[in-house]
Amino acid sequence: MYITSIKLKNYRNYEEIKISPLKDINLIYGKNAQGKTNLIESIYLTSTGRSHRTSKELPLVKENKEGFYIKIKGMKEEIPFKIEIKYRKGEKKQIKLNNLPVTKLGELIGVLNTVIFSPEDLQIIKQGPSERRRFIDILISQTNNKYFYQLQIYHRLIKQKNALLKKKNINKYIELLDIYNEKIAETAFFIINERIKFLRKIAVYFNNYIKKLSNNQEFGEITYFSSLGNTMNEIKKTLVKNKNKEIKSSISICGPHRDDFTILINNKDVKQYGSQGQQRTAVLSLKLAEIDIIKNETGYYPVLLLDDVMSELDISRRKFLTESIKTKQTFITSTEKKNYVNFKEKTTFFYVHNGQIDKR
Numbered sequence: 001m002y003i004t005s006i007k008l009k010n011y012r013n014y015e016e017i018k019i020s021p022l023k024d025i026n027l028i029y030g031k032n033a034q035g036k037t038n039l040i041e042s043i044y045l046t047s048t049g050r051s052h053r054t055s056k057e058l059p060l061v062k063e064n065k066e067g068f069y070i071k072i073k074g075m076k077e078e079i080p081f082k083i084e085i086k087y088r089k090g091e092k093k094q095i096k097l098n099n100l101p102v103t104k105l106g107e108l109i110g111v112l113n114t115v116i117f118s119p120e121d122l123q124i125i126k127q128g129p130s131e132r133r134r135f136i137d138i139l140i141s142q143t144n145n146k147y148f149y150q151l152q153i154y155h156r157l158i159k160q161k162n163a164l165l166k167k168k169n170i171n172k173y174i175e176l177l178d179i180y181n182e183k184i185a186e187t188a189f190f191i192i193n194e195r196i197k198f199l200r201k202i203a204v205y206f207n208n209y210i211k212k213l214s215n216n217q218e219f220g221e222i223t224y225f226s227s228l229g230n231t232m233n234e235i236k237k238t239l240v241k242n243k244n245k246e247i248k249s250s251i252s253i254c255g256p257h258r259d260d261f262t263i264l265i266n267n268k269d270v271k272q273y274g275s276q277g278q279q280r281t282a283v284l285s286l287k288l289a290e291i292d293i294i295k296n297e298t299g300y301y302p303v304l305l306l307d308d309v310m311s312e313l314d315i316s317r318r319k320f321l322t323e324s325i326k327t328k329q330t331f332i333t334s335t336e337k338k339n340y341v342n343f344k345e346k347t348t349f350f351y352v353h354n355g356q357i358d359k360r
């Protein structure tokens, strides 16, 4: 899968640009704060429906403008696709796929598959559980539409349940609470087991990279922690068991929205015990595993987005990364052109300067 053209209008610091990237490597280079990450962000937004830097649309609109427009065309095998995103301040964003309106985000996710490497990736390891849930949810959604829909249903149910738990006269609504819990058990069962299945698969690739990057000195594992258990019986039991606690605290305290997974290197949680180097290796391996699993699940290599990562990696990890790139198309941002001039892969150069992009 690869992108053949990108058009941006009033997006971040771009007024109007159109570029035609090629297969293989596209190097987006230029000084700081010129728009390199903004371009990568627009690709990611088209792929997942949201930015990797903000959950809101407003910051994406160019200063003093009323809205933005993104159009990305690409090829999947030999079939062309076109995605358009249009946003006007105060309105809902409109998405079109091949000229037809997309009413559910689930129809967009999975059309253009991407894997992004950015300096923020380290947060998957260092931060709290919500970063890890976000990572796994976006990844599974890219390859499994049903998962995305179930997740939306689940979050809606939790929202409704929380509203109920906040009622002063909650004791009048116990039956309704039980009905919610029944429904929650069903979607939670699906979500938990998909996550477990998926993490098991990703762990195999992950471990391969950990081993390679450490010359077989280390091995990696990923384990999922479900606050509800993973059989239907356990899930229902835990929901019943926690009912009074939830009523007391007026919030739903267990379920996939509270779960977490642990990344282990040599049996130790890399978040708690990993060195800086091990944490970087873990993140790099996780991201590389993400490429493999998307290829495996969908049949296509995703478009790879490498934002500012090369400068963050030491020489051996950088070499490992560039040698591991098997995807059809990669976007790399950098402040330097010179490191890429003699790259063995075919490279197209784009110079970014103050919201302008020139092919060089």
Ligand SMILES: Nc1ncnc2c1ncn2[C@@H]1O[C@H](COP(=O)(O)OP(=O)(O)O)[C@@H](O)[C@H]1O
Residues within 6 Å of the ligand: 011, 012, 013, 014, 030, 031, 032, 033, 034, 035, 036, 037, 038, 039, 058, 059, 060, 061, 062, 063
């Ligand atoms: N909504 C916006 N309108 C205008 N300029 C913006 C907007 N959002 C970000 N910018 C500008 O974009 C620039 C940062 O672009 P970015 O792509 O992150 O830089 P880099 O080239 O270093 O990756 C900054 O100058 C910032 O002020």
Ligand SMILES: [Mg+2]
Residues within 6 Å of the ligand: 036, 037, 038, 308, 333
């Ligand atoms: Mg940047």
